[in-house]
Amino acid sequence: MNQSRRARLSLAALAPGLLVGANAALYDTVIDTQYGKLQGYPAFTSEPAGNLTHWKDIAVWKNIPFAATTGGQNRWKAPQPASGWNGTRDAKSYGSVCPSATSGSSEFTIDEDCLNLNIWSPANSTDAKLPVVMWSYPALSTAADALFDGGGMADQGIVFVNYNYRTGSFGWLAHPELSEEFEAVTGSNSSGNWGMLDQFAALKWIHENIADFGGDPEHITVMGQSAGSAASQHILNSPLTKGLIVGAIVESGVRDPHDPLCTSLAENYKTLEYNLDQGIRFAASLNASSISELRELPMDDLIVSGGTFGSTSEWDFTATLDYYAIPDTYYNTLVKGLAHDVPVLTGNTKDESGASYGLNISVSTYLQEMNETFSEPWLSRFLEQYNGNTSTTASAAYNAQWTDRSKVGTWLWASLWATAKTNPVYTYIWDHAPPGQDQGAYHESEINYVLNNLYGTDLPWTAEDYAIAQKMNSYWANFIKNGNPNGQGLTKWPAAGTDETVQHVGNGWGQIPLTLEAKVELFEEWFDTLVAY
The missing domain is CATH 3.40.50.1820 (Alpha/Beta hydrolase fold, catalytic domain)
Known part of the structure; x- marks a missing residue:
């Protein structure tokens, strides 16, 4: 990493009286990223209950955009590159969460500009090259949930990252018009896996940027539970994430692909034909005759009761077996050895x-x-x-x-x-x-x-x-x-x-x-x- 990309000390950002030495925690430092400068904060202001031993060293940065807004013309497109910012971005508070993520909770700000991530790092130097883990949350959740706080894992000398991704109709809508758009960009005549592409984009952002936070971009493990375990499994399997991970943790996820539960639990996917038909019916239910009209609708009109795994309604928004992001059926992926060969x-x-x-x-x-x-x-x-x-x-x-x-x-x-x-x-x-x-x-x-x-x-x-x-x-x-x-x-x-x-x-x-x-x-x-x- 060249000097311009290294984290640099900014005395103006330091709290009064705070002394910074060679091994200062990274919240004492303004991080200089390719997008702009970031000011992090101590993950703990006092000793937490439990058995953490390095809590004073752990810095956290919240609400870092890893992609552009998914609203407007970016609705139902692969995540677009994030924009940079001027000045120093204050990374103290969680950002917006994606619609359909939280069962209508008023605790969070819900917005389509939601592709942001949070980083906990115990590094004392941007050159630390610590192992990294990327956490994917389960259904009806958000990266801002206290259940997914990364301080405990960071205490083990690990850089912990969690992130938001699209779900419901925003994350999994397939439609013939969308397939036509997608084919023009990727060559794959398919659509529907927008949430999965968000997950892949977050991983790629981590690989490209985590060194600025003391992490090792060549040592990333993906980890998740339930719908988040499906994310980890898809990252493990997909050719689009080749070379980006060294391991996968899949909690409450994999099972024998002959088990009918595979078709109904969090890892389930549908055929492209099934999801295209649902997309057409969904658009008709909203009196929209085109994707252009769907993109003009207010966000709230697209939040439906069946928009997230675990809900019951006529809508069943879930992953698509597209032979692009998902290379093949689970069984074929296993027996043909299509997944990454990692622990x-x-x-x-x-x-x-x-x-x-x-x-x-x-x-x-x-x-x-x-x-x-x-x-x-x-x-x-x-x-x-x-x-x-x-x-x-x-x-x-x-x-x-x-x-x-x-x-x-x-x-x-x-x-x-x-x-x-x-x-x-x-x-x-x-x-x-x-x-x-x-x-x-x-x-x-x-x-x-x-x-x-x-x-x-x-x-x-x-x-x-x-x-x-x-x-x-x-x-x-x-x-x-x-x-x-x-x-x-x-x-x-x-x-x-x-x-x-x-x-x-x-x-x-x-x-x-x-x-x-x-x-x-x-x-x-x-x-x-x-x-x-």
């Missing part, structure tokens, strides 16, 4: 993807639910293995088959990965229930612990929670640094292999069986009869 860390929580903590159902309801999932002869075989023929066993059996399905499916994904890749996959099952709630080890419940940011969430944390967070964060930080979660003082975590085991994290540590061998074989046999996604 992967992935797993599930106990009470998600069909399993519900505290479930209380009758035998008749159990049988009805199982009958809706399995047809004969599979129904009888699953009922034999998951015996719920009494009021005391029905709920447990129902939950067990869902949790086992996640564990076995993720292990089978790792097996398919190994058919064409040499780098390891580390799988886990999380079972710790955070305090102060009644959903058990619910979907998203591991995030606070992984990011070691319990200080930012208002739950009645205990000493046990802080201890678990320290271990979880250490595993994840080791993976980000080395492509391997193992490290001093941690229970060994082997990579997934032919043995039918998974790493237990949360209420216990170490390898445990996926489930009974007969149940593993049953899921394998059932999946093999289904169409691959």
